[in-house]
Amino acid sequence: MDKFMQAALEEARTGLSEGGVPIGSVIVHDGKIIGRGRNRRVQKGSAILHGEMDALENAGRQPASVYRNCVLYTTLSPCPMCSGAIILYGIPHVIIGENRTFMGEEDVLRSRNVTVEVLQDEQCIGMMEEFIRQKPELWNEDIGV
Amino acid sequence: MDKFMQAALEEARTGLSEGGVPIGSVIVHDGKIIGRGRNRRVQKGSAILHGEMDALENAGRQPASVYRNCVLYTTLSPCPMCSGAIILYGIPHVIIGENRTFMGEEDVLRSRNVTVEVLQDEQCIGMMEEFIRQKPELWNEDIGV
Numbered sequence: 001m002d003k004f005m006q007a008a009l010e011e012a013r014t015g016l017s018e019g020g021v022p023i024g025s026v027i028v029h030d031g032k033i034i035g036r037g038r039n040r041r042v043q044k045g046s047a048i049l050h051g052e053m054d055a056l057e058n059a060g061r062q063p064a065s066v067y068r069n070c071v072l073y074t075t076l077s078p079c080p081m082c083s084g085a086i087i088l089y090g091i092p093h094v095i096i097g098e099n100r101t102f103m104g105e106e107d108v109l110r111s112r113n114v115t116v117e118v119l120q121d122e123q124c125i126g127m128m129e130e131f132i133r134q135k136p137e138l139w140n141e142d143i144g145v
Numbered sequence: 146m147d148k149f150m151q152a153a154l155e156e157a158r159t160g161l162s163e164g165g166v167p168i169g170s171v172i173v174h175d176g177k178i179i180g181r182g183r184n185r186r187v188q189k190g191s192a193i194l195h196g197e198m199d200a201l202e203n204a205g206r207q208p209a210s211v212y213r214n215c216v217l218y219t220t221l222s223p224c225p226m227c228s229g230a231i232i233l234y235g236i237p238h239v240i241i242g243e244n245r246t247f248m249g250e251e252d253v254l255r256s257r258n259v260t261v262e263v264l265q266d267e268q269c270i271g272m273m274e275e276f277i278r279q280k281p282e283l284w285n286e287d288i289g290v
Binding site: 061 | 186200202209235
């Protein structure tokens with residue numbers, strides 16, 4: 001596995017070990033991770049800290065010129081909120097661990113000229129399948145169902 | 146002015162007095178404000194705390210049944226990130242102070258069956274016009290330009 005997706009997966013696993021929703025993300029600029037994060041709904045009682053949002057927040061305030069040269073890695077297909085954040089900041093390239101357990105707004109991203117790659121990684125799929133089986137109510141809350 | 150838009154405008158003015166981006170939002174459920182917030186890019190060094198996001202965060206973790214009966218008020222047309230959050234949580238009704246100084250994703254919201262009302266309120270317009278004139282770089286950062 002690509003080292004950046006590996007880092008996103010490590011974030012997701014840390015989240016799982018904290019009792020949280022196991023979704024992780026890293027933002028890469030010029031070959032370096034400038035922000036990493038994980039879903040913190042449980043850990044921080046947050047309605048907005050999905051993995052991608054947490055990674056964006058941890059990257060801090062960046063100029064548009066940085067975002068426009070970033071790649072965002074996420075273990076799971078990004079929801080409407082996270083896809084909207086990607087569009088707001090003009091992040092041009094998103095690499096997704098899997099979209100089998102949840103299909104996010106990939107079509108919207110592509111329609112806004114974001115390059116979207118989906119790895120269908122078995123580790124990402126297995127982790128989410130197990131989580132959804134164990135905590136369906138928490139998962140539904142996270143995706144607004 | 147409607148008391149809920151007035152509350153959103155008060156949030157925006159508080160943000161302005163803190164040196165921040167003057168955009169405020171409140172979320173109303175059953176006639177009561179359950180979350181209020183303002184853009185905190187400057188105050189918290191945040192890339193994700195737009196006014197609507199801050200209001201969502203301050204409302205805390207809510208079940209889908211609550212979001213589906215909320216009205217979100219915001220002084221300015223919501224950007225892609227905030228519109229995505231509205232779609233994620235299925236908030237059915239958004240009331241916007243103005244869209245003259247910035248046109249957000251109102252068409253996307255309507256395409257997802259969100260009722261969108263725009264007041265074109267002169268106080269909201271004047272506040273943003275003055276802010277954009279005084280701090281164009283901060284404003285551009287906030288909208289990813």
